[in-house]
Amino acid sequence: xxxxxxxxxxxxxxxxxxxxxxxxxxxxxxxxxxxxxxxxxxxxxxxxxxxxxxxxxxxxxxxxxxxxxxxxxxxxxxxxxxxxxxxxxxxxxxxxxxxxxxxxxxxxxxxxxxxxxxxxxxxxxxxxxxxxxxxxxxxx
Amino acid sequence: xxxxxxxxxxxxxxxxxxxxxxxxxxxxxxxxxxxxxxxxxxxxxxxxxxxxxxxxxxxxxxxxxxxxxxxxxxxxxxxxxxxxxxxxxxxxxxxxxxxxxxxxxxxxxxxxxxxxxxxxxxxxxxxxxxxxxxxxxxxxxxxxxxxxxxxxxxxxxxxxxxxxxxxx
Numbered sequence: 001x002x003x004x005x006x007x008x009x010x011x012x013x014x015x016x017x018x019x020x021x022x023x024x025x026x027x028x029x030x031x032x033x034x035x036x037x038x039x040x041x042x043x044x045x046x047x048x049x050x051x052x053x054x055x056x057x058x059x060x061x062x063x064x065x066x067x068x069x070x071x072x073x074x075x076x077x078x079x080x081x082x083x084x085x086x087x088x089x090x091x092x093x094x095x096x097x098x099x100x101x102x103x104x105x106x107x108x109x110x111x112x113x114x115x116x117x118x119x120x121x122x123x124x125x126x127x128x129x130x131x132x133x134x135x136x137x138x139x140x
Numbered sequence: 141x142x143x144x145x146x147x148x149x150x151x152x153x154x155x156x157x158x159x160x161x162x163x164x165x166x167x168x169x170x171x172x173x174x175x176x177x178x179x180x181x182x183x184x185x186x187x188x189x190x191x192x193x194x195x196x197x198x199x200x201x202x203x204x205x206x207x208x209x210x211x212x213x214x215x216x217x218x219x220x221x222x223x224x225x226x227x228x229x230x231x232x233x234x235x236x237x238x239x240x241x242x243x244x245x246x247x248x249x250x251x252x253x254x255x256x257x258x259x260x261x262x263x264x265x266x267x268x269x270x271x272x273x274x275x276x277x278x279x280x281x282x283x284x285x286x287x288x289x290x291x292x293x294x295x296x297x298x299x300x301x302x303x304x305x306x307x308x
Contacts, residue, residue, distance in 0.1 A: 025244055030300045032244045047287045056283075056307050057290050060300045063244075067295065082288070084262075094258045116295060117255055132258065134292045 003031040003061055010049040010064075017042040019066060031062045036069035040080065040137040043068055070138040071110055077121065077136040079106045086136075088129035092118030100127030107139060170224045171195040178219040185218060187211040191232055193219070198226035205233045246273050247297040259292040266305065273299035280306045 003026050004011065014022055014035060019042065022035035037043040043066050050057065050064055071077060079086045079102045088100035092114050102108050102123045111120040111128060119136060122128045175195040182188045188211060192204040200219055206212050212232045220228055247255070253270045260266045266279045266289065275298045281289060286307060293301050 027244050028299075043291075044287075047291060051287065056286060056303065056305075057301070058303050060302045063294050063298065063300060064291075065294050065297065082285070093254070094261045117258060132292075134259075134288070134295065 003029075007031055007033070007050075007053060007062055010046060010053060010062075013049050014046055014066070017045060019046075020069065029061060032065070033062065034065045037066050038069065039140070040068050042066075067116075068137055070140065071113065071119070071136070072138075073110055073112050075110050076139040077108050077110050077119075078139050079104055079108060079135060080137045081135050086131050088121065088123060088127055088131050090129055092130045096130065099129040100125065102127075102131065108136070110136075110138075170198065174198065174200060174222055174224045177222045178225075181218040181222065182215060185211075185214060188215050188218065191215045195225075198224060199229060200225055200227075201229040201231060203231050203233075205235055207235050208237075209234050245297050246299050249273060252296055252298055255296045256293065259296065260289065263289050268293075270298075274302055275300075276302040277305050280308055283307050 004024065011022075011024055011033065014033070014037075018038045019035040020038075023033070025032045037046065046064065046066055050062065054062065081104050083104050085101040085103055086106075087098045088102060089096040090099050100123055102121070106124060108124065108131075109122045111122055113119050113133070114130060115133075117133055118130045119133045120128065121131050121136070172195075175193060178193045178195065178200055182191050182193065187206060190204045190206055191202055194201050194203075200222075202215055202219070206215065212230065212234055215232055216228050216230045219225065249270050249272070252273060252275065256268045256270055256275055260268050263281060263285060266277060266281055269276045269278075275293055275296075277289075277293075286305070290301065290303070
């Protein structure tokens with residue numbers, strides 16, 4: 001319970017911001033918080049809360065796995081790299097050859113979610129391949 | 141004399157038969173009343189809407205399904221004091237309890253090692269090791285890049301992330 005108290009502001013923020021399927025579970029001294037955030041802004045807000053409670057995330061007593069819901073096949077995704085292009089690859093993995101690039105802030109189309117990490121996308125130029133899901137955010 | 145005794149005996153028998161008939165008639169009417177009273181009592185509690193009741197010879201049989209054991213007990217309590225009820229047979233079933241929350245999903249080392257390599261690719265100053273589903277990070281990182289790296293790693297379902305990075 002102590003961990004839930006420590007991270008209470010974060011959990012409260014998640015509830016208040018409309019995170020759905022929120023699950024909070026403590027196991028072997030680590031608190032696991034999962035859920036679907038309604039937007040990328042909410043996800044960033046929760047990570048800010050986390051950084052406030054545990055500066056630089058050094059304690060290692062929380063695993064915060066909140067993804068941004070709303071990514072559906074055929075839907076639009078925004079490339080949210082820091083500034084660089086996003087690699088589009090032949091297969092799901094960084095060991096796979098690069099077949100195209102999507103620019104920072106470009107809007108691409110989700111073809112299908114291959115895994116939690118890799119999504120099959122199509123760029124505006126029509127290039128189709130796998131991109132890292134953490135650099136993609138559904139467009140409302 | 142013999143005839144008189146016989147008559148008396150016959151009278152006794154007819155009285156006995158009649159009283160049984162009257163008794164059973166009375167009981168049949170009562171069963172209906174008990175059933176109505178029981179249904180009214182059950183209706184008063186929203187948790188007991190799935191309960192059915194039938195009454196035979198003053199014995200009420202409760203059936204149907206409720207959400208938990210306390211509702212099952214409550215159904216019995218709700219009807220047991222009804223006038224004319226001799227006993228209650230409680231055959232109510234309790235709905236299956238929701239599946240207890242499963243243990244946290246944690247990825248194995250092989251899967252994590254592959255995915256961690258993908259996740260840290262864009263962070264060239266970071267080194268990661270995976271052991272027993274724990275990701276240990278060493279090296280340096282810019283503060284601005286740290287949340288993104290952590291978001292990527294936490295999404296891989298590790299047991300924990302041991303962050304020993306020097307933040308610049």
